[in-house]
Amino acid sequence: MRGITKLLTASCAVALLAAATPAFAQDDATSALLLRLKEKGILTEAEYNDLIARKAPPAPVAVTTNASADPQATAAAQLDEKRMVRMTESGVGMEFAGVTLKFSGQVNGFYVHDSPDKRTVGTTVVGGLANVGTQNSSAIRNGLLPGNFGVDVSTNQGGWDVAAHFGFYPGINSNSYAGNGANAPGAPYALATSGIDARQTYLTIGKPQLGTLKLGRDIGLFGSDAILNDITLLAVGSSGNNAGPSNTSLGRIGTGYLYTDFQPQITYTSPKFAGFQASVGVFQPLSTLTGGAEVNGTPGFQGKITYDFKADQFSGHLWASGISQRHDGFAGTPSYTGSGFDVGAKLSYGPISAVGYYYRGSGLGTTALFVFSTDALGRKRDSDGFYAQATATFGKFTLGGSYGQSKLYLAPGEINPTLLSKNSSWVAQARYGLTSWVTLIGEYTHTDSDAQGTNTARSNALAAGAILFF
Template identity: 80%
Template sequence: MRGTTKLLQAVCAVALLAGATPAFAQDDTTSALLLRLKEKGILTQAEYDDLVARKAPVAQPAAVATNPSAEPQTAAAAQLDDKRLVRMTSSGIGMDVGGVTVKFSGSVNAFYTHDSPDKRLAGTTVVGGLASTGTQNSSAIRNGLLPGIFGLDVSTNQGGWDIAAHFGFYPGINSNSYGGNGANAAGAPVALATSGIDARQTYMTIGKPHLGTLKLGRDIGLFGSDAILNDITLLSVGTPGSNAGPSNTSLGRIGIGYIYTDFQPQITYTTPKFGGFQASIGVFQPLSTLTGGLEINGTPGFQGKLTYDFKADAFTGHLWASGISQRHDGFAGTPSYTGSGFDVGGKLGYGPLNVLGYYYGGSGLGTTGLFVFSTDALGRKRDSSGFYGQASLTFDKVTVAASYGQSKLDLARGEINPTLLDKNSSWVGQVRYGLTSWVTLLAEYTHTKAEAQGPNAARSNTVSVGSILFF
């Protein structure tokens, strides 16, 4: 009898409240009242559950039949509300705004770098050599191989197509002279100077999962891209280049194991993944050589890449091969020629251990940068090749890594040039500590050697300590 009395009291209270409350507020207010009655002990849990079940809304098909426009109106209102809604992205830093995803990413690094160059003498002159020479040691607070990064991605789906735009801005911390290489020109460590912003990425993508993706704009190349993206010196300094007047980037292992892939205007197609395989092919802005002046080339450059990724228990692997070809129409009487090259590489992991091997070869391709020193003064092609190997071992937050690499340049047929570069090589030893998920601390030692076609050679030693942050 007591339980029945409580139920009657609760139902009466709810009924009175419903009569005194506007219809759109009844559900929320009734729920709150029932919960309060349960908390005060007037209703048991079973009684509370029973009353909540009784007040649950039921479908009313008659209302739908008498007002057929109600459902379209509700859907339209919901769609309008969805367009106005701003949500956090499920991962990364960004937001979803009415069907458009906006994401931000970035990186900052800084290193104290001490470089001990070889003495600048006649016997240490190597044209194209990357070991530093000078009269004394130098110290710098500088960027490593990466400058800073700020990336902005905007993506959506329209008409069944995945569409995205990417902007990549690369600000450095070092002051520069804004010379021929723009934001990454030679350093100018003087008062009132400023650093540069390298806008090296501006591209759009259009694709579907089963059709692949078309990229149009400026982005990293295909040939040689995996070589630098898997290099341990990407996170650090490696061979510094100029340290007394540092630019926004060091060399890392560029020109000492691989040719720099560069960021280039391109139209590139990438297939969907077939198992672990994926292929890319593209047409590229033709580049001039540094032998003469600006070339006018009638055909674009071509690049392609094939990758294969696999995983088996504790084993992981990433294999790749790429190629490049570009015809140069000549300049000021120099002959036309086609510069071409290929590379192959693989990175294998087993638990905490990772090893990598890489090789490239080319004819009329040059060294350090694409088509740099690719011909002699008469326009005759030089061959080039190179490789690097590296290994790393991770213990909890600590990673110990080492690598060795070299790049070779051959004389053109009939060329005599004893001071021209024959080989750049380096040893790198590195220790990394993952302080947080964003911040990594690093210490590194690099020994660089440059050898000429004749007897000349130069050696330098570099120590770097600093940190890199990614978000």
């Protein structure tokens, strides 16, 4: 009896509102009133849904009698349907003629104040990431990410899901275009320009039951989960050359993991089965940045396996990956194979998340792939590293901290006291979700660099800014 009374009350209220409201505004006003009645406890969820269903307009009835009599009208209607453009159900994009076109992007900017160590003989560390100089520096710059504008085109043809992706990464900082293209060392001078890093261009072909084949340029497999789960990806981390910034900072690259890089590849990714998924690929062979030019006869190989699970408030993402590439000798140096593996996990319980990561390599180098991977005689150097990270979210606020280090070991018989032995850093970060797109970020990073001998360098960086994703 009480339920009938509530429905009668609601119906009367709707009728009174309809009598007092212009016809063009009745639908919105009625929906708002029913929602208020549900929020106040007058209507249950079931009663509210029933009344909403009653007020919904009847579905249009398709008229087919004329279609059979007029095939031209049918063909015209089908053509109009193909020409119709619809908004995608999620994201920013559109659908038309069986094709989905989506746009995504990211823009960030930070004020960064860096305090370097004083430049002396004792602070010389070859390969060190702690800044050294004569005075502090300030910069308005990008963080670890430059900007990003992505375009995805996808459809289904002959039962195959096919897609193409283009990723353009424009930065805000002027650069010199010397050595590393769009992300070359900064050139903070009047009339200079920034660059666009076209680091992603690939196509995919696949079926849900068969998996996906990717051909083109995209992020590597080895070390990719390490950087994608790092809190400095959204901010700055170790600043690099802050006096003349390029379009990217270092984040935790070289102080906990090797940079995975964006590489030409042909990669297969399996369907996900019981939480497990595997990827394997052949990659463009890379030359050593600290050696001479190479012509390598075999490609590089990388693989990765992941496992995801969720139980109530507890969830986890586990991964392991590997890399191997043969380097053919040059100028009398021996050939060698650089290889490595990594393991990692991200575990979350409610608002708390923790990440643990470890890697080890032989002839793999440090900071980036095959940087300082051998000595001058071509003998391999070993390397390893790790990072640990934790975050806690309270409403729109997130607090996080991490520590990591990357170590490089001398080759057998090598003596090199100024060569890097260890880069490490501490990071403290605070984030505030201003809107669903915009996040405000403040961060402190302390970076240490130690040589094989007694040399050391220390630097500190403060960063404040914002990042936007759409």
